[in-house]
Amino acid sequence: MRYxxxxxxxxxxxLDVDELAALNAIGRQRALAPGESLIWEAEDSxxxxxxxxxxxxxxxxxxxxxxxxVGVVYPADFIGRPFGGANSHGxxxxxxxxxxLFNRRDFTAFAAAHPQLEHKLLERTLGELDCTRRWMLLLGxxxxxxxIASFLLETRDRLxxxxxxEFRFEDGPETIELPFSRQQIAxxxxxxxxxxxxxxxxxKDAGIVDLPSRREVRILDSAALEAEAG
Amino acid sequence: MRYxxxxxxxxxxxLDVDELAALNAIGRQRALAPGESLIWEAEDSxxxxxxxxxxxxxxxxxxxxxxxxVGVVYPADFIGRPFGGANSHGxxxxxxxxxxLFNRRDFTAFAAAHPQLEHKLLERTLGELDCTRRWMLLLGxxxxxxxIASFLLETRDRLxxxxxxEFRFEDGPETIELPFSRQQIAxxxxxxxxxxxxxxxxxKDAGIVDLPSRREVRILDSAALEAEAG
DNA sequence: CGTGACTTTGAGCCATTTCAACACGCGTGG
DNA sequence: CCACGCGTGTTGAAATGGCTCAAAGTCACG
Numbered sequence: 263m264r265y266x267x268x269x270x271x272x273x274x275x276x277l278d279v280d281e282l283a284a285l286n287a288i289g290r291q292r293a294l295a296p297g298e299s300l301i302w303e304a305e306d307s308x309x310x311x312x313x314x315x316x317x318x319x320x321x322x323x324x325x326x327x328x329x330x331x332v333g334v335v336y337p338a339d340f341i342g343r344p345f346g347g348a349n350s351h352g353x354x355x356x357x358x359x360x361x362x363l364f365n366r367r368d369f370t371a372f373a374a375a376h377p378q379l380e381h382k383l384l385e386r387t388l389g390e391l392d393c394t395r396r397w398m399l400l401l402g403x404x405x406x407x408x409x410i411a412s413f414l415l416e417t418r419d420r421l422x423x424x425x426x427x428e429f430r431f432e433d434g435p436e437t438i439e440l441p442f443s444r445q446q447i448a449x450x451x452x453x454x455x456x457x458x459x460x461x462x463x464x465x466k467d468a469g470i471v472d473l474p475s476r477r478e479v480r481i482l483d484s485a486a487l488e489a490e491a492g
Numbered sequence: 493m494r495y496x497x498x499x500x501x502x503x504x505x506x507l508d509v510d511e512l513a514a515l516n517a518i519g520r521q522r523a524l525a526p527g528e529s530l531i532w533e534a535e536d537s538x539x540x541x542x543x544x545x546x547x548x549x550x551x552x553x554x555x556x557x558x559x560x561x562v563g564v565v566y567p568a569d570f571i572g573r574p575f576g577g578a579n580s581h582g583x584x585x586x587x588x589x590x591x592x593l594f595n596r597r598d599f600t601a602f603a604a605a606h607p608q609l610e611h612k613l614l615e616r617t618l619g620e621l622d623c624t625r626r627w628m629l630l631l632g633x634x635x636x637x638x639x640i641a642s643f644l645l646e647t648r649d650r651l652x653x654x655x656x657x658e659f660r661f662e663d664g665p666e667t668i669e670l671p672f673s674r675q676q677i678a679x680x681x682x683x684x685x686x687x688x689x690x691x692x693x694x695x696k697d698a699g700i701v702d703l704p705s706r707r708e709v710r711i712l713d714s715a716a717l718e719a720e721a722g
Numbered sequence: 723c724g725t726g727a728c729t730t731t732g733a734g735c736c737a738t739t740t741c742a743a744c745a746c747g748c749g750t751g752g
Numbered sequence: 753c754c755a756c757g758c759g760t761g762t763t764g765a766a767a768t769g770g771c772t773c774a775a776a777g778t779c780a781c782g
Contacts, residue, residue, distance in 0.1 A: 398560055
């Protein structure tokens with residue numbers, strides 16, 4: 263069960279090599295430091311971007327400052343609204359990141375010339391919609407412990423996503439390096455930072471995970487985690 | 493602010509009339525009674541459907557029976573996974589409904605022949621993704637009273653969606669006819685049925701709404717509702 | 723080392739859930 | 753026409769999971 267959205271079957275890497283090169287040619291690259299936001303400037307300025315490297319969050323906020331992270335994007339993911347309306351979510355780098363920006367005019371023209379791209383984008387977007395909807399079950403109906411367990415499993419799978427074709431026959435204790443602070447985990451799961459912290463120490467005390475450092479989690483008993491995930 | 497997803501700018505009604513007719517020709521119509529589910533049968537059987545009439549829910553469930561409604565679809569909305577993977581959510585009629593079903597083979601062929609359709613579908617899907625993400629803020633971060641207020645405003649807007657081009661200059665007390673039971677409202681908002689009920693009577697006691705019957709809500713003070721929506 | 727940001731831990735509280743009883747509306751059948 | 757039963761909704765009282773507030777602990781970095 264995957265929630266946070268990663269490379270889908272309709273990954274853009276499925277594009278022709280020369281198409282990809284052409285696409286990159288019309289974009290300009292930009293580096294982001296952790297905490298830095300991509301602001302969608304003027305109307306016909308930057309509207310779409312492709313993540314080259316790093317991890318970014320999409321977030322939604324209430325007027326009084328509460329935040330909900332509504333998506334986490336990894337390399338090869340697309341962000342932005344290719345067509346139509348104003349952009350609706352903040353986009354902020356969680357790690358050092360590089361993105362490739364396109365302005366609307368160029369991107370629209372490119373899409374028109376390459377129906378293949380639109381098709382891939384559609385497949386990708388449908389996949390993300392599915393992921394996002396699954397995540398709603400977690401937000402609306404799961405307890406704190408279920409949320410944490412689901413989150414850890416999800417993040418492990420996401421970070422282990424096959425980059426090449428390495429298969430992983432052995433899955434003993436795996437250490438995952440979280441690109442998130444406790445506060446960000448709380449904002450992903452709809453919890454408070456204290457609850458996240460308490461759940462982590464509970465899992466550690468139960469021998470289900472080990473916490474070598476603030477940003478590392480070593481899963482010792484993934485069966486137990488899966489049982490907790492609900 | 494709109495959450496539940498309705499006709500987007502990329503509404504399929506933007507298709508040519510003859511294209512729409514051709515699309516309808518390759519589908520078969522099916523009627524559903526309230527509570528009846530659309531099951532996605534064999535691999536290359538029904539995979540996509542277009543809502544003609546009625547209201548349906550998309551829902552996600554935990555193994556132990558908790559449910560979260562992850563989307564509500566109205567006439568002219570599309571449901572299903574046009575390409576790739578297994579369908580991930582249950583689809584159940586909330587009212588009497590009619591849908592137009594397509595099997596994958598036909599639909600894929602049609603899409604290939606009509607790039608316009610894919611484009612519209614992409615716009616539509618991007619819009620739904622935005623709506624769904626906004627809904628996550630509600631699920632993860634809002635209190636029961638904020639959820640209820642948001643829900644009522646959202647449902648009012650959705651049910652009042654312009655069918656023709658009638659503008660509504662006067663917006664005095666409006667009665668909305670909910671296509672949802674209390675339990676379904678709870679499953680949309682990630683609450684219990686009791687909490688939903690209590691919030692409704694609180695709003696009634698405060699003079700913000702009137703409740704002529706179980707399925708009707710008359711909004712008396714929409715400003716107050718908006719203030720509560722967070 | 724010292725400073726500041728982040729994290730953990732504790733204690734009390736409160737919103738929502740849980741559990742349980744009751745009310746309403748409506749169709750069926752006596 | 754009324755009695756009955758059943759699904760649905762409401763109301764109450766008690767329990768509780770997660771939140772809030774507060775303080776102490778860690779770590780990275782100058």
